[in-house]
Amino acid sequence: MVSGARLEVRGVSHAFALEKRALPVLQAIDFIAEPGDFVALLGPSGCGKSTLLRLVAGLEPPSEGQLLVDGVPITGTDPSRTIMFQDPTLFPWRTVRGNAQLGPEARGSLAANAARIEAALSLVGLDAFAEAYPHQLSGGMAQRASLARALVNEPRILMLDEPLGKLDSLTRLAMQRELVSLWQRERFTALLVTHDVEEALLLADRVLVLSDRPARIRADIRVETPRPRRRDDAGLVALREEILALLGLAQAA
Amino acid sequence: MSATTLGAGLLAPSRPATFWPTGWVAGLAWIAAAAAIALLPDADDLGRTQALAALAAGVGGLVLLAAFGSSVPALALRLARLREAGPWLIVLAAALTAWELATAKYAVLPRPFFAAPQSLLEVFTDDYARLGESVWHSLLLVLPGYALGAAIGFLFGIAMGWSRLVGYWAHPVVRLIGPLPATAWLPVAFFAFSSSRGASTFLIALASFFPVTVLTWSGVSAVSKAYYDVARTMGASPWFLVRKVAVPAAMPSVFVGLFMGLGASFSVLVVAEMMGVKAGLGWYMQWAQGWAAYANMYAALLVLALMCSGAVTLLFRLRDRLLSWQKGLVRW
Ligand SMILES: Nc1ncnc2c1ncn2[C@@H]1O[C@H](COP(=O)(O)OP(=O)(O)OP(=O)(O)O)[C@@H](O)[C@H]1O
Ligand SMILES: [Mg+2]
Numbered sequence: 001m002v003s004g005a006r007l008e009v010r011g012v013s014h015a016f017a018l019e020k021r022a023l024p025v026l027q028a029i030d031f032i033a034e035p036g037d038f039v040a041l042l043g044p045s046g047c048g049k050s051t052l053l054r055l056v057a058g059l060e061p062p063s064e065g066q067l068l069v070d071g072v073p074i075t076g077t078d079p080s081r082t083i084m085f086q087d088p089t090l091f092p093w094r095t096v097r098g099n100a101q102l103g104p105e106a107r108g109s110l111a112a113n114a115a116r117i118e119a120a121l122s123l124v125g126l127d128a129f130a131e132a133y134p135h136q137l138s139g140g141m142a143q144r145a146s147l148a149r150a151l152v153n154e155p156r157i158l159m160l161d162e163p164l165g166k167l168d169s170l171t172r173l174a175m176q177r178e179l180v181s182l183w184q185r186e187r188f189t190a191l192l193v194t195h196d197v198e199e200a201l202l203l204a205d206r207v208l209v210l211s212d213r214p215a216r217i218r219a220d221i222r223v224e225t226p227r228p229r230r231r232d233d234a235g236l237v238a239l240r241e242e243i244l245a246l247l248g249l250a251q252a253a
Numbered sequence: 254m255s256a257t258t259l260g261a262g263l264l265a266p267s268r269p270a271t272f273w274p275t276g277w278v279a280g281l282a283w284i285a286a287a288a289a290i291a292l293l294p295d296a297d298d299l300g301r302t303q304a305l306a307a308l309a310a311g312v313g314g315l316v317l318l319a320a321f322g323s324s325v326p327a328l329a330l331r332l333a334r335l336r337e338a339g340p341w342l343i344v345l346a347a348a349l350t351a352w353e354l355a356t357a358k359y360a361v362l363p364r365p366f367f368a369a370p371q372s373l374l375e376v377f378t379d380d381y382a383r384l385g386e387s388v389w390h391s392l393l394l395v396l397p398g399y400a401l402g403a404a405i406g407f408l409f410g411i412a413m414g415w416s417r418l419v420g421y422w423a424h425p426v427v428r429l430i431g432p433l434p435a436t437a438w439l440p441v442a443f444f445a446f447s448s449s450r451g452a453s454t455f456l457i458a459l460a461s462f463f464p465v466t467v468l469t470w471s472g473v474s475a476v477s478k479a480y481y482d483v484a485r486t487m488g489a490s491p492w493f494l495v496r497k498v499a500v501p502a503a504m505p506s507v508f509v510g511l512f513m514g515l516g517a518s519f520s521v522l523v524v525a526e527m528m529g530v531k532a533g534l535g536w537y538m539q540w541a542q543g544w545a546a547y548a549n550m551y552a553a554l555l556v557l558a559l560m561c562s563g564a565v566t567l568l569f570r571l572r573d574r575l576l577s578w579q580k581g582l583v584r585w
C-alpha cells in the first residue's frame with residue numbers, strides 16, 4: 001500500500017515571459033502539505049493555480065524557491081505525482097480504456113494493473129464507454145475519462161485541476177463522494193483546484209485562498225468538520241461566508 | 254476525394270424499396286447504345302463491333318434487372334449503392350454512343366488518333382497478355398521503390414521532428430532539394446546506376462521520400478505539447494513519447510505525405526519506363542505510339558489510370574482503418 005507524500009513549497013515564485021516582458025504569476029508561495037492531507041486551492045481565474053500544479057508535477061522548474069517531496073527537491077516529472085489537467089487532453093487515437101491505461105503502459109506494468117484500470121473506469125462510470133473514442137464523448141465524459149487516467153497511477157500526490165467543472169450537479173455530487181472515499185482508502189496527498197467554494201469545503205482538510213495574479217496565499221483555512229460532511233453544516237456555512245468575503249476582497253483589490 | 258461523409262449521406266436514398274426511374278432510363282440507354290453499335294454500318298473495316306454491342310447490351314440488361322430489383326423490398330437495400338450511380342450510368346451510355354457515332358460510324362473525328370471504342374475492346378481481347386505483363390512489370394518497379402522511399406522518409410521525418418540536431422542539419426537540405434522534381438535527377442541516376450532498374454527504383458524512392466519526409470516532420474512538429482506533458486507525468490520514456498505519442502498524433506499528416514508520394518512515384522515510373530526501362534505500361538505506351546497503334550496507347554492509358562486509382566484506393570482504405578479514431582474523414 002502506497003501512502004501520501006509530504007509536500008513542501010518553500011518561497012516559490014514563478015514568472016512567464018509574455019511578449020518579452022516578465023509576467024509574474026506566483027509570488028512567495030509557502031506551505032506544507034502533510035502526508036495524506038487534502039488541500040484545496042481557491043482563487044480567481046488566471047491567478048496561477050494551474051501553474052502551481054505544473055511546478056509540483058515537475059513539468060517546469062520554478063523561477064525562484066524550492067519544491068520538495070519528502071525532503072527531496074523536485075527535479076522532473078515522476079509517476080508518483082500524478083496530475084489531472086484542466087483540459088481533459090485525451091489522446092484522440094486511443095479509446096477510453098486505451099487512455100486510462102496510459103500510465104501503466106508507459107511504465108511497462110499493464111498486466112499487473114488490469115484490474116485497477118477497470119476499477120477506475122467503473123468508478124467514473126465509464127465502463128460502458130471503454131471502447132469509445134474521445135470524439136464520441138461529451139465534455140463531462142471526457143473529463144471523467146481523464147480523471148480515471150490519473151487515478152490509475154497509484155499516486156502519492158494527486159493533483160486535480162478543476163476535475164468536476166463540466167459535470168452536472170448530480171454527477172458532481174456522486175463524484176465528490178467517490179473522490180473522498182478513494183482518498184480515505186488510499187491516503188494519497190491531494191491538491192484540488194476548484195472554483196467552487198462549497199466543493200472545497202466538502203472535500204478538503206485545508207483551503208488555501210489565493211489572491212489575484214501574482215498569486216499569494218491570502219488565507220490558509222483548516223476545515224475540521226468530520227466526514228461525511230453536509231453542505232448545510234453550520235461550521236461549513238460560516239467558513240463559506242468567510243472565504244467568499246476573502247475572494248470578494250481579492251477581486252476588488 | 255470529392256464527396257465528404259456528409260455529402261455521401263445526403264445522396265443516400267431515404268426510401269430503399271421504390272420505383273427507380275433513373276435505373277430504367279439508364280438500362281434503356283445502354284440497350285439503345287448497343288442497338289446503335291450493332292445496327293448502324295461501320296464507316297471502315299473494324300473488328301469487335303458485335304462484341305462491343307453485346308457488352309453494351311449486357312450492361313443494359315443488368316441495369317434493367319437492378320431497376321426491377323429496386324422495387325423488391327428484399328433486394329432494395331443491397332442495390333442502394335448502385336442507385337447512387339444511376340445518373341452516371343446514363344451519362345456513360347450517352348458518352349459511349351456519341352464516341353461510337355463520331356468515330357466508328359460516321360468518322361467525324363480524324364482516325365487513327367481517335368480510336369473507336371471497339372478498337373479499344375479489340376486491344377483488350379487480343380493483347381491482354383502483353384498488357385497484363387506490362388502491369389506486372391510496372392508494379393514490380395514502382396512498389397519496392399515507393400515502399401523504400403516512404404519507409405526512409407517516415408523514419409527521417411520523425412528524426413527531423415524529434416531531434417533538434419537532425420532538424421537543424423536536414424532542414425536546409427530538404428528545403429533546397431525537396432521541391433526539385435525527382436525526374437530532374439534522371440540523367441544523374443542513369444549515369445550513376447549501372448542498371449536502368451536500379452536507377453528507376455532510386456528515382457521512384459526519391460519521389461516518395463520527400464513528401465513523406467516533409468509531412469511526417471511537420472506532423473511530428475505540430476503535436477500538441479499537452480500530450481507530451483500528460484505522458485511525461487505518468488513516467489513515459491522518450492522512446493515511449495516517440496512511439497506512442499508523436500507517431501500516432503502525426504499519422505493524419507503522414508498519410509497526406511504517403512498520398513502525395515504515391516502520385517509522384519507513378520509519375521516517375523511512367524517517365525522512367527519511357528526513357529530507359531524496356532518493360533511496363535510506360536514502355537507499352539511508347540511502343541504503341543511508335544507503331545501508330547493509338548488504340549493500344551489509349552487502352553494502356555486506361556489500364557494505367559485504373560492501376561493508379563486502385564493504389565490510391567488501397568492507401569485510403571488503409572488510412573480509414575488506421576485512423577478510424579478521426580471524425581469526418583474525407584472519402585476517396
Ligand atoms: N506557458 C505560458 N506562457 C505565458 N504565460 C502563461 C503560460 N501559462 C500560463 N500563463 C499565464 O499565467 C497566468 C496564470 O495561469 P494559470 O493557468 O496558472 O491560471 P489559473 O489560476 O489556473 O486560472 P483558471 O482558474 O482560469 O484555470 C495567466 O495569466 C496566464 O496568462
Ligand atoms: Mg487553471
